[in-house]
């Protein structure tokens with residue numbers, strides 16, 4: 546029996562293990578696939594990290610390469626995690642899925658595909674983004690259209706000839722459109738209301754500014770709606786050295802833009818006529834972000850180069866009315882062969898039998914510590930702050946949770 550079992554060998558589970566080792570706490574990490582499984586099996590081939598290399602600062606291993614401002618390809622990030630697990634001697638058991646967990650008689654009882662086990666404490670590091678979410682009104686089973694999502698789309702070459710409809714214009718949708726365009730594919734994009742941000746502003750990456758202006762440290766209580774904890778991330782890309790992406794750029798590069806997808810019915814796809822609103826919302830977000838930085842620089846009396854403007858390809862489209870905006874199309878008549886749903890990811894903790902979740906099913910914790918004895922979470926969005934859900938924020942949270950686990954195991 547272990548003192549503590551960690552479920553999940555993504556960066557959060559690995560960071561937790563390293564922090565527990567510091568206290569000599571006996572533990573193991575159970576992983577249903579391999580180390581970094583989400584990056585291996587839920588990202589497309591050409592995926593690049595959106596966050597620059599300098600944000601990769603796992604406990605005991607800050608980024609030490611010679612390209613701190615670059616962006617890692619997913620294969621390099623998987624290597625980075627695997628090397629970390631190896632170098633730090635992390636006790637991982639791969640290909641073991643935990644299917645049920647319940648606290649009984651001072652222990653957590655786990656069911657796994659390798660049989661039952663017991664542990665004094667349980668740390669869940671299975672991410673906010675677990676399963677691709679497809680809108681309920683999207684059953685295309687009656688058509689010959691290939692239906693993929695942001696987690697199982699791999700490469701443009703694997704798609705049949707014909708047009709590709711991407712549904713969703715948050716981070717993944719925009720990056721997938723970029724990938725398809727680069728391969729010369731004919732793309733239609735159904736847009737939603739997502740912000741965009743410039744990749745660089747006043748000589749710094751946006752993540753530098755997120756940190757400086759306090760966005761990385763935002764708490765869940767600062768959000769207007771608790772569901773914003775897992776809402777779509779602003780449009781940006783780390784591919785090809787990192788660059789700004791925008792609906793304007795896609796329009797100018799030949800992508801046909803539509804409003805928000807509203808459903809499929811008797812061979813017809815329906816869309817809202819809100820493209821202009823969606824473009825405006827993205828631009829407003831970008832402008833607000835830049836003004837906040839300007840104000841910060843001014844208030845702090847800092848020296849940064851002036852704004853030189855982004856590539857004019859992102860400039861507003863003067864006469865938006867030139868873009869026809871149908872409220873329905875027939876995918877067959879349009880020659881659409883493939884639909885890629887980039888409509889977000891969802892979490893599912895239903896395998897944990899405990900009264901430890903809010904009305905959305907999200908863990909109720911104080912910085913990762915649930916009110917149920919011996920139950921901890923790590924790596925989820927806004928567990929403590931906004932950066933809790935990305936690599937950049939994991940070290941502080943992992944240290945905190947490991948210290949709480951040490952105290953629990955001492956007193957239990």
Ligand SMILES: Cc1cc2nc3c(=O)[nH]c(=O)nc-3n(C[C@H](O)[C@H](O)[C@H](O)COP(=O)(O)OP(=O)(O)OC[C@H]3O[C@@H](n4cnc5c(N)ncnc54)[C@H](O)[C@@H]3O)c2cc1C
Pocket residue numbers: 552553554555556557558575576577578579580581582583584593594595596641642643644670671672673674717890896923924925934935936937
């Ligand atoms: C498309 C996308 C792009 C992103 N880009 C970035 C980025 O550029 N930079 C950044 O910092 N963050 C990024 N993130 C956010 C964040 O880093 C990831 O969600 C990250 O994977 C969270 O780390 P984690 O270790 O908590 O979870 P994961 O890396 O998802 O690891 C969880 C692990 O748990 C395993 N697991 C799940 N359930 C079980 C079970 N029941 N039993 C056993 N094992 C289980 C999974 O196989 C997986 O390996 C991105 C997220 C997404 C979805």
